[in-house]
Amino acid sequence: MDCLHESCSSIDKVWLPHEGHVGIKGLKSHVYCINCGAIKTISTDRPKKASYYINSLSKVDKRIIKLTKVQVRLIVKELERIKDFEDAYSMTRYTQEKTFIMIVKNYCNVSEGYIASILKN
Ligand SMILES: [Zn+2]
Numbered sequence: 001m002d003c004l005h006e007s008c009s010s011i012d013k014v015w016l017p018h019e020g021h022v023g024i025k026g027l028k029s030h031v032y033c034i035n036c037g038a039i040k041t042i043s044t045d046r047p048k049k050a051s052y053y054i055n056s057l058s059k060v061d062k063r064i065i066k067l068t069k070v071q072v073r074l075i076v077k078e079l080e081r082i083k084d085f086e087d088a089y090s091m092t093r094y095t096q097e098k099t100f101i102m103i104v105k106n107y108c109n110v111s112e113g114y115i116a117s118i119l120k121n
Contacts, residue, residue: 010031019092028042038089038090040088053079057075057118071108079099101116
Protein backbone atom coordinates (compact mmCIF):
# COMPACT_ATOMS: atom_id res chain seq x y z
CA MET A 1 0.00 0.00 0.00
CA ASP A 2 1.63 3.22 -1.13
CA CYS A 3 -0.98 5.50 0.43
CA LEU A 4 -0.44 6.75 3.97
CA HIS A 5 -4.23 6.69 4.53
CA GLU A 6 -6.05 9.53 6.15
CA SER A 7 -9.41 8.84 7.73
CA CYS A 8 -12.45 10.80 6.65
CA SER A 9 -14.34 12.70 9.33
CA SER A 10 -16.96 10.74 11.22
CA ILE A 11 -19.86 12.53 9.52
CA ASP A 12 -18.53 11.46 6.13
CA LYS A 13 -18.52 7.76 6.98
CA VAL A 14 -20.20 5.53 4.46
CA TRP A 15 -22.79 2.85 5.16
CA LEU A 16 -21.77 -0.47 3.72
CA PRO A 17 -22.69 -4.09 4.23
CA HIS A 18 -20.58 -5.62 6.95
CA GLU A 19 -19.25 -8.99 5.94
CA GLY A 20 -18.24 -11.29 8.74
CA HIS A 21 -17.60 -14.92 9.39
CA VAL A 22 -21.25 -15.74 8.87
CA GLY A 23 -21.83 -13.66 5.76
CA ILE A 24 -23.39 -10.22 5.50
CA LYS A 25 -24.40 -8.89 8.90
CA GLY A 26 -26.24 -5.74 7.82
CA LEU A 27 -25.03 -2.22 7.23
CA LYS A 28 -22.34 -0.59 9.32
CA SER A 29 -20.75 2.81 8.94
CA HIS A 30 -17.22 2.61 7.62
CA VAL A 31 -14.41 5.11 7.62
CA TYR A 32 -12.70 5.60 4.29
CA CYS A 33 -9.38 7.11 3.27
CA ILE A 34 -9.74 10.59 1.81
CA ASN A 35 -6.63 10.06 -0.34
CA CYS A 36 -7.22 6.76 -2.06
CA GLY A 37 -10.81 5.94 -1.14
CA ALA A 38 -10.00 2.62 0.50
CA ILE A 39 -12.53 1.54 3.09
CA LYS A 40 -11.22 0.90 6.57
CA THR A 41 -12.13 -2.38 8.19
CA ILE A 42 -14.46 -1.92 11.13
CA SER A 43 -12.94 -2.60 14.52
CA THR A 44 -14.37 -6.06 15.16
CA ASP A 45 -12.80 -7.40 11.99
CA ARG A 46 -9.61 -5.34 12.12
CA PRO A 47 -6.59 -7.30 10.89
CA LYS A 48 -4.00 -8.56 13.34
CA LYS A 49 -0.24 -8.34 13.04
CA ALA A 50 1.44 -11.07 11.02
CA SER A 51 3.30 -11.98 14.22
CA TYR A 52 -0.02 -13.05 15.79
CA TYR A 53 -0.40 -15.70 13.11
CA ILE A 54 3.23 -16.72 13.30
CA ASN A 55 2.98 -17.08 17.09
CA SER A 56 -0.12 -19.21 16.75
CA LEU A 57 1.99 -21.80 14.96
CA SER A 58 3.77 -22.45 18.24
CA LYS A 59 0.43 -23.51 19.77
CA VAL A 60 0.09 -26.35 17.32
CA ASP A 61 -0.16 -29.72 19.03
CA LYS A 62 2.99 -31.57 18.02
CA ARG A 63 1.11 -34.86 18.05
CA ILE A 64 -1.27 -33.55 15.38
CA ILE A 65 1.06 -31.59 13.14
CA LYS A 66 4.77 -32.00 12.82
CA LEU A 67 5.98 -28.60 11.73
CA THR A 68 9.67 -28.44 11.01
CA LYS A 69 11.65 -25.23 11.38
CA VAL A 70 11.97 -25.10 7.61
CA GLN A 71 8.19 -25.34 7.17
CA VAL A 72 7.63 -22.56 9.70
CA ARG A 73 10.16 -20.39 7.92
CA LEU A 74 8.43 -20.96 4.59
CA ILE A 75 5.02 -20.13 6.07
CA VAL A 76 6.43 -16.92 7.58
CA LYS A 77 7.98 -16.03 4.23
CA GLU A 78 4.68 -16.49 2.44
CA LEU A 79 2.86 -14.35 4.99
CA GLU A 80 5.45 -11.62 4.64
CA ARG A 81 5.13 -11.71 0.88
CA ILE A 82 1.45 -10.74 1.04
CA LYS A 83 1.17 -7.06 0.35
CA ASP A 84 -0.92 -5.10 2.84
CA PHE A 85 -1.35 -8.07 5.17
CA GLU A 86 -1.58 -5.75 8.18
CA ASP A 87 -3.31 -2.87 6.41
CA ALA A 88 -6.59 -2.07 8.15
CA TYR A 89 -7.87 -0.48 4.97
CA SER A 90 -7.57 -3.40 2.64
CA MET A 91 -7.41 -6.42 4.91
CA THR A 92 -9.91 -7.98 7.29
CA ARG A 93 -9.23 -10.54 9.97
CA TYR A 94 -11.56 -12.89 8.14
CA THR A 95 -9.45 -12.68 4.96
CA GLN A 96 -6.25 -12.99 6.99
CA GLU A 97 -7.49 -16.16 8.66
CA LYS A 98 -8.57 -17.69 5.37
CA THR A 99 -5.20 -16.83 3.81
CA PHE A 100 -3.26 -18.16 6.80
CA ILE A 101 -5.20 -21.42 6.81
CA MET A 102 -4.57 -21.87 3.10
CA ILE A 103 -0.83 -21.30 3.47
CA VAL A 104 -0.46 -23.64 6.45
CA LYS A 105 -2.44 -26.31 4.62
CA ASN A 106 0.03 -26.11 1.76
CA TYR A 107 2.84 -27.09 4.10
CA CYS A 108 1.28 -29.70 6.30
CA ASN A 109 -1.55 -32.11 5.91
CA VAL A 110 -4.03 -30.84 8.48
CA SER A 111 -7.69 -29.87 8.42
CA GLU A 112 -8.82 -26.27 8.03
CA GLY A 113 -10.89 -26.69 11.16
CA TYR A 114 -7.83 -27.51 13.24
CA ILE A 115 -5.88 -24.50 11.99
CA ALA A 116 -8.90 -22.29 12.65
CA SER A 117 -9.08 -23.67 16.18
CA ILE A 118 -5.50 -22.69 17.06
CA LEU A 119 -6.33 -19.13 15.99
CA LYS A 120 -9.19 -19.00 18.46
CA ASN A 121 -7.12 -20.05 21.46
ZN1 LIG B 1 -5.35 5.76 1.43
